[in-house]
Amino acid sequence: MTLKEFWHRLGSPKWFYQMSGRWQSILAALAVLLIVAGMIWGLAFAPPDYQQGNSFRIIYVHVPAAILAQSVYLALGAAGVLLLVWRMKMAQLVLENLVGFGAWMTALALFTGAVWGKPTWGTWWVFDGRTTSTLLLLFLYFGLYALRRAIPAREAAGRACALLAVVGVINIPVIKYSVEWWTTLHQGATFKLTEAPAMPASMWAPLLVNVLGAYCLFAANVVAKLRTAILRQERGAAWVREWALRESTR
């Protein structure tokens, strides 16, 4: 199957449903495996930090959550472009089903950050560059959710959210740089594409495993939600009825 063919098929909910059953189990298994391994490795075997002691271990939850919080918003923006330009049916489902996951990840990142900040910085909350932009990300998620709830027509709601997500993605860098205008208390990103991490490998390796696990969890979650949404959306279609009959008589 060529890439172009795959692309066209991805737009078809029926094809996605039939193919994604296997993907879902693989992704879910990978997620469980990676997260369990990463957590045990990070919480029990990684060396304690020379300054922060054991409290640094919360990064094994905090960093994956924060990375996903941003990735999900980017994914929403990408789905928004697909929906606005090509009116791809699947993109609408993605937009409808990713907002909750992204908002929870953002909230988790903020919560774990606060728990870690109390013993380390001596305060639950500081308005520095990175915490503020994460908080604003949460508000952007709320905005998407509220807009979708406010528009009664489903298709129009999808396209309005798509536009808002695209506008949001364009704005995120500006928001990020503007809040970093203030001197920032938060340390830089742990993983950068351009240089090796500052912490030793025994600390960042479990973190990497956890981040990959979180991405798998995210992907498995998306696939599961999309499958449910497809069944609901296509409930009148012949293939869904056949599927339901087959399932119920089995």
Place this chain on the structure above:
Amino acid sequence: MFAVQFRRDWLSLMRAKDEAINPLVFLFLAATLFAIAFGGEPQRLTGLAPAIIWVLVLLANLLSLEALFRRDFEDGTLEQLVLLAEPPFAAVLGKVAVQWCLSGVAMTVLAPMVALLLNLPVGVLPALMLGLLLGTPALSLIGAVGAALTVGLRGGGVLLALLLLPLYLPVLVFGVSATLDTMAGVGAAAQFYWLAAISAMALTLAPFATTAALRISVEQS
């Protein structure tokens, strides 16, 4: 198209002035509330005044944006605008320009009086006004996207605030910090460049998004 739309919106607003004036009254009223709430200590207000003024400008701008497309939406003008063969880019820009004149420009002109209420030193006024003049176009342009998305909806006002305030943050940050730096005697050129850059970016991108948003809102009604 731009000139026609500008003239039409300008005239219709001049004939129903309260719609344009009410947000400005709100600006004064809220500033007065702050001054009263801080009681007999006006010197404490001085350091906070730039932040208070900028936040109130953001909120007053939201209030005037809510009506930007509403009447045209209700009487069907918006539908005709979207149906034109030519994309309504220039018309959208015309409408936003009128809104900016009556909110951004008007608030810039009135800012010295609000600043006096809040005990801001007179020497800082040029920086405050320049910041407002450079920053408010971005507010109106980005705001137009939100106004277009929420035009037909019930409870649009709160929704508009929820959608737009996070996007307004960069303007707020640079606007306040420009005024504060001037107050501290440090140059604030960088912040003014940033405000101008954000407005320029909004000018090039926001009308497209507004046009798309208007299509979505008109199609669903």
